Amino acid sequence: MVVPKPDSDMIRGTLDMLILKVLSLEPMHGWGISERIQQVSDGALQVNQGSLYGSLHRLTRQGWIASEWGRTENNRRARYYRLTPAGERQLGVETTHWDRLSGAVERVLGLT
Amino acid sequence: MRWWSEIRVRMRALLGRDTMEQELEDEVAFHLEREAEKLEAEGLEPREARRLARVRFGGVDRHKEAAREAWGVRTVMELGADIRFALRQLRSRPGFSAVAALTLALGIGGTVALGSAAHGVLVKPLPVPAEDELRVFWSAYNWRGVEFDHVKERTPVFQEVAAWSNEGYSMRRDPGSPSSLISATVGSAELFEVLGTEPLLGRTFQPGDDRPGAEPVVVLAHGLWTRAFGADRGVVGERILLDGTPTTVVGVMPEGFYFPDPAFEAFVPLELDPEDGGYQGNGWLVLTGRLRDGAGPDDVAAGVDAITRALGERFTYPEQWDKTRNAHLVPLREYLVGDSRAPLLLLVGASALLLLLASANVAALLLTRSGDRTREMAVRAALGAGRGRLARQLLTESVVLSLVGGGLGVLLAVGFFRLLVDGLPLAPALRDTLGLETGALLAGLGGAAVLGGLVSLAPVRDLLSGGPSGLGTRGGTAAGGPGSSRVQRALVFAEAAFAVVLVSGAALLVRSVDELRGIDPGLDPRGVLAVDVYLGPGETEAPEREAFFDEVLLEARALPGVESAGLINRVPVRDGGYQGPIGIQDRPELTDTNRPNVAFRTVSPGALEALDVAWVEGRSFDDGDRAGSLPVALVNETMARSLWPGKSALGRRIQATLAPGWFEVVGVVADVAVHDLVSPTPMAAYYPRAQTEASAAGGFLLVETEGDPTALAEPLRRLVGTTDARAAVGRVETMDQVLDAAMSDNLRLRFFLLLFAGVGLALGVVGIYGVVSYAVARRRAEFGLRMALGAEPSRLLAQVVRVGMLPVAGGVVAGVAGAALASRFLREVLFGVAPTDPAAYLTAALILLLTGLLAALVPAVRAARTDPVGALRAE
Known part of the structure; x- marks a missing residue:
């Protein structure tokens, strides 16, 4: 019997979108990205720190973000990710998509 | 530019893997450090902070793996693992792997080498510009x-x-x-x-x-x-x-x-x-x-x-x-290598057939093995391997196996190419121009990879057709998927059909050679050596040459062991020779173009004796037949019969093609083959060398000895050299070699077809044996049960044999039909036997049925001896 794999695409896709959003503000290293997401969401969104790197590398392969090694404020070597023009477009696409989805969900929940 | 970043990442991941691994390491280390710092700032102990950071990260290696997967190299890395696994699998079953790889190697190596040779002869440009503009205008x-x-x-x-x-x-x-x-x-x-x-x-x-x-x-x-x-x-x-x-x-x-x-x-x-x-x-x-x-x-x-x-x-x-x-205008290539075409294509076809047979065999073996491995597959599926992943594993194993076979085949082709070419039915000089072409080798390896994919189709299909639960529950009974036995029967059918084609081809060639051997060349080749002796006319006078050849002949007769020796202007069977119209004195009505077309032979005394030519009537030449004495001639039986039917030829007077005057017939000899073994013997007349070509520059010295004639070659060379330093010795051959050369194309083809047929039969036996054994093993429990219930062992035996023999019989029928259709390609190379000779096909069918029966009997006997208790307990 085939056990259906949980469709993780939505979750993963959401993380991707959040990463793109964070990077659209400024270039950032992996740890910073996860911190930023937690801070901004007041800890509501807990990033699975490990799977963050899978997403980052996948987004790099897709050409939406790029990375280079830089120095932190404490002069430590870290890999900084930044949004590429293609990533900017993708962020637009995903944001629209998300708005439509969350709007729909809200409307359903708003039924009285 | 998505494709670009994709390629860049993948290339870096593949080529700069170490750097990327290091960077990933650094990146994760940096993350853990910052997280620990943060936790420390919140008041945790440094040690505890580091531990918690790792916990929060959650399975460092698993996430590194996820990042690696994102690089898109997982497939490639898995491929490496698959290949290593496949090699391990192959090593763990050395017998199976050796049989499969060797059969593929034979098929691939043979096809590559023969294909390369055929390409070299039939396709590679001739050493002249624009060869397609060149035509040869020839007449027989x-x-x-x-x-x-x-x-x-x-x-x-x-x-x-x-x-x-x-x-x-x-x-x-x-x-x-x-x-x-x-x-x-x-x-x-x-x-x-x-x-x-x-x-x-x-x-x-x-x-x-x-x-x-x-x-x-x-x-x-x-x-x-x-x-x-x-x-x-x-x-x-x-x-x-x-x-x-x-x-x-x-x-x-x-x-x-x-x-x-x-x-x-x-x-x-x-x-x-x-x-x-x-x-x-x-x-x-x-x-x-x-x-x-x-x-x-x-x-x-x-x-x-x-x-x-x-x-x-x-x-x-x-x-x-x-x-x-009978004038022909043919392209240069056809004129030069036209005769080689049919035999070469025949051999390429036969080796390709062998390759098909080998592939069918390997497919059958793989299928049997995949049945044996059902349990392994079930375990791996239970541990989370996807079916696609397992299919890829099977494909990799089969491609690796084929590539090993292909590699071996290429090595065989390289190592044995010269030997193979020397064995081909080609003009010797043409053989030297042939080389193994790199393209053919690459095609062989590529073909091996494709074959590997094809032969894995059956087991993969088998795997995919069974659900995962099926994989699990059937694991214990060593059973393949539902379609596997049908596929196996089809493969045995195909093997039997291919093998019949090969065996019947070999049988036809065997019969053809027998027919050729049955031809009476009119001479006894045993103990005779033919030596080409030549004294250049540009620097010698006629009497000098005459004296030279007289002396060579005398000295040759004096050599120890020599029974007789003589000179002849053309070696029978090999050289053909001049043929032209001559006048016959008592047939004056035969004038001009109606005169008989007679082969012109000049001999010294001793030449026809060395060949042991049979005498019909009259006398032979002797030293008394010299220039100035009565001009005399011998004629062959064909000539005597066609010109003077029912009467004696003795005393008739005839002319000579290349000498003036009239010659009196003093004897009639049996027909001796002139051009080759198979064409009808033309009318031929023999004239004394002394009366016609006494001062000729060349001649063939025929020497008959009791012992090994090749032992005479060196003494004769020396003898010629010491008699006159200006003289040269050309080709030296025994008459046995001459006769073998006359049927060499048939002999060579027979050799190859027998080889291919033998290998094909062996493969067929392995295939049939494997399939029947497999069927027996699969139904062991059933047999045990039936035996326990009192079934007759002989019925079980018959049933198992039928499982194996039904597809063989079907394959034999189809193969005979196919062979009969393909037999027209043999027409050009066969002598004295029709390409559709029923005896050859019957022989092939019987051979295949018998060997098939033997291959099926062994496992069938095993089935009939199943120990009911043991078989049931094993379940």
């Missing part, structure tokens, strides 16, 4: 000089026409050096203009080189130049001795150039003297022309018609050898 009776001139002047389709023939010469660089015999192409001055090849050094022929009285010149082929002149560039302009005549070397041809075949190593202008017998008398020339620009097939056909019509108007041809009706 060859052209005379006067006909060449006639054609040359009326040539609507050719830009230029040249005439050529082939001759042997004795060659010495200077008078002090030893003579060697070389074969040369003699050609008219236009020859190189027609061929269009430029010389490497010096010049080729120029107009006037072929006129009577022109200064003798020679152009050397690259091989002779390298071998005999040490590739000395200064040889151009040097005078060498050809047949003792000082001859200027005017040019050297580039490497690889030959015409008409690589055995001819020098090019000598053809002297066309209208006064000479070769100009008016018998045909000895072949014409080659280059078509005019834009001449299409219709123009060519019309051109041939025009030429033959012109010939018919100018010359009168007798009915039985009308050159206007």
Whole structure:
């Protein structure tokens, strides 16, 4: 019997979108990205720190973000990710998509 | 630019893997450090902070793996693992792997090597520019000089026409050096203009080189130049001795150039003297022309018609050898290698068939094995391997196996190519031009990979057709998927069919060789050595040559062990020879073109005795038949019977093709094969050498001994050299070799087909055995149960044998049908046996059914002896 794999695409896709959003503000290293997401969401969104790197590398392969090694404020070597023009477009696409989805969900929940 | 970043990441991941791994390491380390710092700032102990950071990160290695997967190299890395796993699997089953890889290696190696040889002979460009413009205009009776001139002047389709023939010469660089015999192409001055090849050094022929009285010149082929002149560039302009005549070397041809075949190593202008017998008398020339620009097939056909019509108007041809009706205009390649085509293609086809058979066999073996591995697959599926992943594993294993086989095959092809080529039914000189082509090797490896994919189809299908639960529950019973036994039967069917085709082909060749061996050549080859002896006419006088040959003959007879020795102008079976119309005194009505066409043989006393030719009536020649004594002749039985049916030929007076005067028939001898073994023996007359060709420059010394004739070769060479240092010894062959050479194409083809058929049968046996064994193993529990319930062992036996034999029988029927359809490809190479000979097919079918039965019986007997208790307990 085939056990259906949980469709993780939505979750993963959401993380991707959040990463793109964070990077659209400024270039950032992996740890910073996860911190930023937690801070901004007041800890509501807990990033699975490990799977963050899978997403980052996948987004790099897709050409939406790029990375280079830089120095932190404490002069430590870290890999900084930044949004590429293609990533900017993708962020637009995903944001629209998300708005439509969350709007729909809200409307359903708003039924009285 | 998505594709670009994709490629960049993948390339970096593959090529700069270490760097990327290091970077990932650094990145994760940095993350953990920052997280720990943060936790410390919140008041945790440094140690505890680091621990918690790792916990929060959650499975460092798993996430590194996820990041790696994102690089897109996982497939490639898994492939590496798959390959390593496949190799381990192959090593763990050395017997199975060796059989599978070796059968594939034989098939692939054979096909690659034979394909390469066939390509070299049939497709590789000839060493002349624009070879498709070159045509050979030939007649079975060859052209005379006067006909060449006639054609040359009326040539609507050719830009230029040249005439050529082939001759042997004795060659010495200077008078002090030893003579060697070389074969040369003699050609008219236009020859190189027609061929269009430029010389490497010096010049080729120029107009006037072929006129009577022109200064003798020679152009050397690259091989002779390298071998005999040490590739000395200064040889151009040097005078060498050809047949003792000082001859200027005017040019050297580039490497690889030959015409008409690589055995001819020098090019000598053809002297066309209208006064000479070769100009008016018998045909000895072949014409080659280059078509005019834009001449299409219709123009060519019309051109041939025009030429033959012109010939018919100018010359009168007798009915039985009308050159206007058997003249052919064929592409150069067809003329040069046309005879090799059928046997070569036959062999390539046979080896391809063997390869198919081997593939079917490997597929059947893999399927059997995948049945055995059901449990392994089930375990792996339970541990989370996807079915696609398992299919990929099976595919990898089978491709790896095929590539191992292909690699071995390529090694076999490289290692045995020379041996193989030497065994091919080809002109010896042509063999030297063949090399194993890189393209063929690559095609072999590529083909192996494709084959690997194809043969894995059955097990993969098997795997995919069963659900995962099926994989699990059936694991214990060693059963394949539902379709596997059907596929296996189909594979056995195919193997049997291919094997029948191979075996019936071999059977046909065996019969053909038997037929050839059954031919009576009219001579006894045992203990006879034929030695080509030559004394150049350019530097010797006629009496000198006569004395030389007399002395050689005397000395040869005095050698220990020699029973008889004599000279003959042509070696029977091998050399053919002059044939022409002669007058018969008591048949005056046979005039002009109606005169009998008789082969011209000159012999010294002892020659026919050395060959043990049977006498019909009359006497032989003896030393009394000399110049000045009564001119005498012997005729063969065919001649006696056709000219004087029912009467004695003795006392009749006949002419000779190449000698003047009338000769009295003093004896009749049995027919001796002239041109080859298979063509009907023509009328032939024998004349005493002393009365016709006493001063000839060459002759074949036939020496018969009681022992091994090859032991005489060296003494005879020495004897010739000491008798006259200017003399040369050419080809030395035993008559047994001559006869074998006459059927060598058939012998060689028989050898290969027997080999292929043997391997094919062995493969078939392995396949049938494997499939039946597998069926038996699978149904062991069932057999045990039935035995326990009282089933007759003999019924089980019969049932199992039927499982194996049904597809074999079907395959045999299909194979016989297929072989009969393909048999027309054999027509050209068979002698005395029809390509559809029922006996050959019956033999093949019986052989296959019997071996199939044997292969099925072994496991069937095992099934009938199943121990019921053991079989049931094993479940």
